[in-house]
Amino acid sequence: MSAPSRRPEIRRRRTRNEKIVKLRKRHAAATTEAERTRISGKLQRMAVNSPGQSLLKKD
Numbered sequence: 001m002s003a004p005s006r007r008p009e010i011r012r013r014r015t016r017n018e019k020i021v022k023l024r025k026r027h028a029a030a031t032t033e034a035e036r037t038r039i040s041g042k043l044q045r046m047a048v049n050s051p052g053q054s055l056l057k058k059d
Contacts, residue, residue, distance in 0.1 A: 016046070019046070020043070020046060023039055023042055023043050023046075024043070026039050027039040027040060027043070
């Protein structure tokens with residue numbers, strides 16, 4: 001694969017990873033359980049695209 005054909009793929013991955021980091025930070029800083037549930041739901045929907053890898057760290 002040449003570099004131009006990989007640019008969209010790289011951009012997609014970078015944007016997705018930035019969104020995951022942002023959601024993880026919001027989940028860690030969430031004060032209410034309802035807010036945590038809502039954010040973890042978003043992370044779980046994103047995790048459907050990456051099976052076998054939990055996007056939310058289990059404590």
